[in-house]
Amino acid sequence: MKQIIIATKNKGKAIEFKQFFSDYGIEAMSLLDMQGDIPDVEETGTTFEENAALKAEQMASLFDKPVLADDSGLMIDALDGRPGIYSARYAGEPKSDQANMNKVLEELTAFTALEERTARFVCVLAIAVPGEKTIFRKGYCEGTIAFSEAGENGFGYDPVFIPKGYQETMAQLSAGVKNSISHRKNAILHLDEWIQDIL
Template identity: 60%
Template sequence: MNEVIIATKNEGKAREFVQMFEPYGIVVKTLIDYPELPDVEETGETFAENALLKAESAARLTGRPAIADDSGIVIDALDGRPGVYSARYAGLEKDDKANNRKVLEELDGVEEEKRSARFTCVLAVSFPDNREPIIVEGACEGRIAYEDQGVNGFGYDPLFIPDGFDGTMAQMKAAEKNAISHRAIALQKLRAALPELAGEPK
């Protein structure tokens, strides 16, 4: 497998996948390269259900194996919210700053030891033939900061401090983040489950 289709139009996710697959000589195409394809309504109640919906649609419409990511942040003090609603937590329009602002407002007054959270990523691979889809999950544990910090990354990166670090993911260089992120952990599991992706870095 020297080329994969990532079923996303999120430029931040697309950029991370390109960076992760590049050392293995794998070309990444995304739904940004297929503007004619319709958006998939994420009607699932779990990350896995939504990832599979997106992967199956992309594989069916392109006739190529497709990988879809569904991910988000799970905050313990908010009973697991935003969870699967992470991208649209502050409203139907995807607005990272508004989402982060809403999380900070809801955590106002919550002390540091109760601000635990984790980024979760589920990757689903769907094939245009009759092969069973593959689903793997990765998580990165950490806590929510008291304010936005850093300008790198996207989504909730400016709020999320991974365990073992003092700064947020948005304060990390891309290579540093890609070594520990929920997406990187899920991708490692996917490479173990899918031999075609298990080449050695070039």
């Protein structure tokens, strides 16, 4: 495999994956690099795996090349795993990070001890190679939900998520620290063995 397409239009995510694959001599291109009108894939799955596979498989058949897609979100134990696959639009449309955080903090008001507010970020990577079975790799970042938001570095639920072993929220950590402990980074590390196999 000399090339792989990353099914994302997110610049930051694209850069992270490109750097990872370049270490193996694999050229990674994101949807931002592709020509033409690329249709959005509807995420109709009921799990992170299903949504990641939908994106990877549809793009793999469109371009006839290996494609990596990811689906990720926040799971809070006290909320029975919500917001889960609905993390990006938890407070409804139009999607708003602020409204999502407000909703989560509101729903957790009855949980007044930090140890009752355990949560994790989950990232599932799906790799679809035309004619082959889709493979999955998973990564987690464990932590707790803060009582109020803090920090400017980050997006999504970062200002209310305190990673395990830290006192600060994800949005208070430097980009370097955040990227080294993130759920996406942990999922990418699990890709390493798969790539070693195919190389």
